[in-house]
Amino acid sequence: MVIFFMSHLNVEIKARCTDPSFVRNYLAEHSADFKGLDEQTDTYFNVFTGRLKLREGNIENNLIFYNRNDQAGPKSSHFLLVKIEDAKGLKEVLEQSCGVKMIVRKKREIYYIDNVKFHIDNVPELGCFIEIEAGNILALKTKEELSEQCNFYLKEFRIKEEDLIAGSYSDMLLKVNDTI
16 A cells, blocks of 8 residues: 655635636636546544544545634645545544544535645535635745735635635534534
């Protein structure tokens, strides 16, 4: 079994997306590389610090541990990513050892322009969202440059301040489930 392990720095934005067609058209007009539609299940596990999730999809299958401040607007995310070949087996081990905190299912469109990754997500119970992740590929960009990239696309997509999301989908779903 081959394990691929990567450590990364992203600056990212998550926001409600009131007009996904506008975003899709913008990305097409700017020659974004469309990677496809991924139906993902993110299983979040109980951990002492940060967040640990197992992502299972038809495009991405990774174990991801990350630390990120919950704030609206551009935020730094330091994460470790391991590509997974046996998601079912790993999920069973993590369920037994850590316990499941939350499961998030979503349909995700994945696009790239250079080092910036774009997601248009549809999450049942929550709605439609846009994520912008400026990644520090090969350590060529500073944190400030990554923030500038996020802010540029924030303006290009006409994202309003009140649409910015501070936390994760798991946090949002926990709040929804607490009110039921």
